[in-house]
Amino acid sequence: MPMTAIILAAGEGTRMKSRHPKVMHKLLDRPLVSWVTRAARLAGAERIVVVVGHGADEVRAHLAGEKDVECVEQTERLGTGHAVRVALEGARVNKGAVLVLNGDGPLVESETLRRLAKPVIDDGAAEAILTWTPADPFGYGRLEFNAEGDVTRIIEQKDCTPEQAASLTACNPGFYAFDGAKLAAHIGELSTANVQHEYYVTDMVEILRGHGERVAAVRTEDADELLGVNSRAQLAQLTAIARDRINARLMDEGVTIVDPATTWVGPDVTVGRDTVLLPMTMLWGSTTVGEECVLGPNTRLTDCAVGNRVSLEETVGVDVTIDDDVTCGPRAYLRGGAHVLEGAHVGTHVEIKNSTIGRGSKVPHLSYIGDCTMGSGVNIGGGSITCNYDGVHKNRTVIGNDVFVGSDTMMVAPVTIGDGALVGASSCVTKDVPADALYLERAEQRIVEGYASRRLERLKRSED
Numbered sequence: 001m002p003m004t005a006i007i008l009a010a011g012e013g014t015r016m017k018s019r020h021p022k023v024m025h026k027l028l029d030r031p032l033v034s035w036v037t038r039a040a041r042l043a044g045a046e047r048i049v050v051v052v053g054h055g056a057d058e059v060r061a062h063l064a065g066e067k068d069v070e071c072v073e074q075t076e077r078l079g080t081g082h083a084v085r086v087a088l089e090g091a092r093v094n095k096g097a098v099l100v101l102n103g104d105g106p107l108v109e110s111e112t113l114r115r116l117a118k119p120v121i122d123d124g125a126a127e128a129i130l131t132w133t134p135a136d137p138f139g140y141g142r143l144e145f146n147a148e149g150d151v152t153r154i155i156e157q158k159d160c161t162p163e164q165a166a167s168l169t170a171c172n173p174g175f176y177a178f179d180g181a182k183l184a185a186h187i188g189e190l191s192t193a194n195v196q197h198e199y200y201v202t203d204m205v206e207i208l209r210g211h212g213e214r215v216a217a218v219r220t221e222d223a224d225e226l227l228g229v230n231s232r233a234q235l236a237q238l239t240a241i242a243r244d245r246i247n248a249r250l251m252d253e254g255v256t257i258v259d260p261a262t263t264w265v266g267p268d269v270t271v272g273r274d275t276v277l278l279p280m281t282m283l284w285g286s287t288t289v290g291e292e293c294v295l296g297p298n299t300r301l302t303d304c305a306v307g308n309r310v311s312l313e314e315t316v317g318v319d320v321t322i323d324d325d326v327t328c329g330p331r332a333y334l335r336g337g338a339h340v341l342e343g344a345h346v347g348t349h350v351e352i353k354n355s356t357i358g359r360g361s362k363v364p365h366l367s368y369i370g371d372c373t374m375g376s377g378v379n380i381g382g383g384s385i386t387c388n389y390d391g392v393h394k395n396r397t398v399i400g401n402d403v404f405v406g407s408d409t410m411m412v413a414p415v416t417i418g419d420g421a422l423v424g425a426s427s428c429v430t431k432d433v434p435a436d437a438l439y440l441e442r443a444e445q446r447i448v449e450g451y452a453s454r455r456l457e458r459l460k461r462s463e464d
């Protein structure tokens, strides 16, 4: 059965006290809504429909990066049932299994969503509802069951009598699975006859049962994965839960994390065995790290591919590839598609952008290498930079194999330095250097013996 997920994300989230819609607040490396789209995707949803409303443009712009996601705008917030209806109509969903998920419930696991959809996919239920019994059920919709354990009704907290509020303790965290055809056929029957005068998606239980359908309950024991974000304090609390879960999994898989409280890893990152993550390390996005690496302290990587036995100390990398046996830092910054090949070294206060650093090459100190193709076995002296920008264009520097560039060299691109060439320290390279040549650009040296003391005497005399 094909699966569609509808994610409710039109709400403002007043308690966040923010200019931004609630679902755009970040948890680890991505906004809340993207945790839910991810869980839906991993659960097998082929289509993901996000209902946007408050701050719609911001949510849409963010979700444009997720190709399997469609946004449907709910211009008036008339309740969760209305939001689902807008999604069904806007995205023409009327078959398969339909998950309805809360956009502010980022920790829900794909495994749980699969379990939720099962009664609909395999056992003919028209709807399935996730449920648990929290320590304090206040505020949640309450489930009523029949003798078979099926759900007969959900009563919102605000619609509960005091007796119902006290006796009904199984709660609705806001995650549902529906038979899409039955949902689409009957959603028009929702009404606003309740305390809040809203269309409640929770009323689908009674409507579907009225048509002779079954509504299953799917229980979960893990209360943490059902937590929602309504305030900044809850955002911090859930962030810590997500961090701890991911760190626990990595340690299980053979990664050493010296201080799990200060190590932050996104949900899609992979780290190989016997790699050590030192304190204040952050690994985000699609980053992959191989085995036997040492990262940190203070290393942050976003969307990077790191090989084996790599050491990255106080290194920031964004969108770069770092091959086996590379060492970087302390204080290296690599970005913009840089590729550091096997055994190379990028040292202290060095920035590498959109460049290839060849096998075993070294850029040890205080350099900027941008838009450069560098061969293997190259040594770049301290303080040397590629002058890649002429004010209008970015130009390339090409450095062959086994080139030695002396310290404080300016390579004014576009320029090519041939294999095995030698560039004298403090040169400004504006012409191509042939292979095996010496390039030297330096004013003639002068030595004036005894000059310093004569100058001092002259200055003292002029004071009298």
Ligand code: UD1
Pocket: 008, 009, 010, 011, 012, 051, 053, 074, 076, 077, 078, 079, 080, 081, 082, 083, 102, 103, 104, 139, 140, 141, 142, 154, 156, 171, 172, 173, 174, 199, 200, 201, 202, 228
């Ligand atoms: C809902 C459930 C309640 C459940 C609780 C769990 C209903 C009627 N009640 O209540 O049983 O215990 O969630 O958190 O569904 N939204 C829209 N458009 C709207 C209204 C809401 O997109 O018109 C979105 C919100 O942004 C939010 C989600 O739907 O992500 C839930 O809405 P919310 O108002 O928080 O529902 P609750 O009253 O908490």
Ligand code: CA
Pocket: 228
């Ligand atoms: Ca809520």
